[in-house]
Amino acid sequence: MTHTMQAVNRGPVLVRTRSITKSYRRGPEEIHALVDVGLSVARGELIALVGPSGSGKTTLLNVLAGWEEPDAGELLWEEQVIPSARTLRWSEMAIVPQSLGLMEDLTLWENVELPVRLGTAPGAAARVDELIGSLGLAAIAARLPGETSLGEQQRAAVARALVGSPKLLLADEPTAHQDALWSRRVLETLTEAVASGAACIVASHHRETVEYCNRVAGIRDGQVRDVDELSSLVLKEEH
Numbered sequence: 001m002t003h004t005m006q007a008v009n010r011g012p013v014l015v016r017t018r019s020i021t022k023s024y025r026r027g028p029e030e031i032h033a034l035v036d037v038g039l040s041v042a043r044g045e046l047i048a049l050v051g052p053s054g055s056g057k058t059t060l061l062n063v064l065a066g067w068e069e070p071d072a073g074e075l076l077w078e079e080q081v082i083p084s085a086r087t088l089r090w091s092e093m094a095i096v097p098q099s100l101g102l103m104e105d106l107t108l109w110e111n112v113e114l115p116v117r118l119g120t121a122p123g124a125a126a127r128v129d130e131l132i133g134s135l136g137l138a139a140i141a142a143r144l145p146g147e148t149s150l151g152e153q154q155r156a157a158v159a160r161a162l163v164g165s166p167k168l169l170l171a172d173e174p175t176a177h178q179d180a181l182w183s184r185r186v187l188e189t190l191t192e193a194v195a196s197g198a199a200c201i202v203a204s205h206h207r208e209t210v211e212y213c214n215r216v217a218g219i220r221d222g223q224v225r226d227v228d229e230l231s232s233l234v235l236k237e238e239h
């Protein structure tokens, strides 16, 4: 394949990890989910985080989101060490979790609007309908998540993440439940966010997703490295 990954002029570094390590203990077994991870992400970068199942993608995104504490290492936000990303607002850092994390008792519209209501995405009310529309959810926005498909729920989670125009967007396999058409729409939506100055990390192993990105980081057994040669990665064709 001809690969169209484009070099970008990197903007200022937004988030940086220094030697992040995270292990899980399962009985006598110790699982090294992240090993000495050093990754810096600049504004304007759309980074694919590519690795096989179990390689540590979700753990890394969850540590960056402040949902999990690393055992060791530092997290820097705008080059300042921060104790945890938990202190960041939704307008600074937002996540599309692999498990989606929608509130089951709220409609799709209310889920997308939640960061506005909670005050973590001030001034974003107008973005709710815009994102609901562009992600094809307008006709079903009044339904509860349980009354919609997994693909629709996932697009609602993408809309909820973007409603506050976050500086950093963490998207964990955001096209996993999408068909080819909606995968493209989701990726275009992420690309638009990056074009307006956000940084985005997308965990994925779909070829099409990777081709939208301007940088690829490979992860294997919890170790992250930048990848120049895509043929070294195992990528699935989209659906």
Ligand SMILES: Nc1ncnc2c1ncn2[C@@H]1O[C@H](COP(=O)(O)OP(=O)(O)O)[C@@H](O)[C@H]1O
Residues within 6 Å of the ligand: 024, 025, 026, 031, 032, 033, 051, 052, 053, 054, 055, 056, 057, 058, 059, 060
């Ligand atoms: N809460 C947990 N307890 C124990 N092991 C876990 C936990 N979460 C993840 N792991 C293990 O850590 C490794 C990395 O998992 P994960 O980050 O989910 O990988 P990926 O997202 O790339 O599939 C896997 O071996 C997984 O089984």
Ligand SMILES: [Mg+2]
Residues within 6 Å of the ligand: 057, 058, 059, 098, 172
């Ligand atoms: Mg995962």
